[in-house]
Amino acid sequence: MTNNLSPWQAALQQFQIAADKLGLEKDLRARYATTKRELTVHFPVRMDDGSLRVFTGYRVQHDTSRGPAKGGIRYAPDVTLDEVKALAMWMTWKCAVVDIPFGGGKGGVICDPTKMSLGEIERLTRRYASEIADWVGADGDIPAPDVGTNAQIMAWFVDTISVHHGRLERALVTGKPVLTGGSRGRVDATGRGVSICVAQAAKFLGMDLNGARAVVQGFGNVGSWSAHHLAKLGAKIIAVSDVSGALVNRNGIDIHALMEYASKNKNRIEGFREADRLDKEEILEVECDVLVPAAVENQIRADNAPRIKPKILAEGANGPTAPDADPILQANGVFLIPDVLANTGGVTVSYFEWVQGLQGFYWTEADVNARLTDVMVNAFDVVSATAQKHHVDMRVAANMVAIDRVVQTHKLRGLYP
Ligand code: NAD
DSSP: OOTTOOHHHHHHHHHHHHHHHHTOOHHHHHHHTSOSEEEEEEEEEEOTTSOEEEEEEEEEEEEOSSSSEEOOEEEETTOOHHHHHHHHHHHHHHHHHTTOSOEEEEEEEEOOGGGSOHHHHHHHHHHHHHHTTTTOBTTTEEOOBOTTOOHHHHHHHHHHHHHHHTSOOTTSOSSOOGGGTOOTTOTTHHHHHHHHHHHHHHHHHTOOOTTOEEEEEOOSHHHHHHHHHHHHTTOEEEEEEETTEEEEOTTOOOHHHHHHHHHHTTTOOTTOSSSEEEOGGGGGGSOOSEEEEOSOSSOBOTTTGGGOOOSEEEOOSSSOBOGGGHHHHHHTTOEEEOHHHHTTHHHHHHHHHHHHHHHTOOOOHHHHHHHHHHHHHHHHHHHHHHHHHHTOOHHHHHHHHHHHHHHHHHHHHOOOO
């Protein structure tokens, strides 16, 4: 049984499958089957009640052959080094799939931001930023938001490092608010990218998205904007869930109204009136045409995969599907768009934000969205052509495209000394 693989073990297994197909040499495998650097920090934060609490955080760089490490920072109670390592490896492959000049990194702090005040989150962010300051930088390692973090937290992060350096570090972090040097179009970029991939997959399958039934697990940044953009393409969002529960309405949920409701309800969907309640564990099994898991890892496993049968499954989240579920989904005819392709809209616009920050020249939202569409359509086409050529599924194909690009770059640069 591989059900209980940790995220790092799952990432390694996916890597080995694609490396086998590529016939990758043993010594190069050993290089990518580990990370480049792993930093663990323990640091105190003054809480509102006057007490000191010691937190643990991580920053991991998986590979930097193609450019600075790039990857978000996660604030969650169950963050582990194992998980951060997996997320860093997936970032390496993601940046290579969309062919942007970054390597892979990731960070995280073990904390529960839902139980902390804004002041506590700001102090934690500033201290964590100080602790990992030597590692981050526009040419070295560029953080961004992930689960439990947002644009405001990125603004505090960049302000802290800028104070350390005595100058404004515009390109050091992405996902910042537009007023502090963020990119237009970044906030919804991951969800927009998910919908671009779903549109490409529908075209590939000859399927009409107009009226197609869509289900979204997770209603944070990725889930809510995926739902929004799928609805704009004509899909009917019949069920959504978040940590507080799940909602279902076969006539379609008004996503705009739900986003407004959640923003006034501590980002939770519970209590929204225009839908019925559903057990949140059942959401993935609701019969639908398009399914977007956009919450956390390991949601689709061998035990529930036989009952999950959408036409298109687009992984908004990182690692939502365990390796042992992949063959089951494939046998059921599910067209899977893997995380390393489906959710790259965010890192692609982060790349645009980095470019704009380095140049001090800011683009229009229409320009950002048009460039994002170009990048994602091209990546989808390259991955689906690879899948057809090698008779593999889209996950193996995406990893093959990515690993090959990283390896070619590595070989051209050579090995020091
Ligand atoms: P977020 O914190 O904004 O939202 C996470 C959502 O998942 C919340 O609605 C939360 O309530 C929900 N959730 C948590 N556990 C759940 C569960 N067991 N069942 C149902 N819902 C649950 O985070 P996000 O930025 O939207 O990230 C979501 C996923 O997408 C993560 O895997 C993240 O790594 C990935 N991702 C994020 C980005 C980005 O730009 N933010 C980019 C690429 C990938």
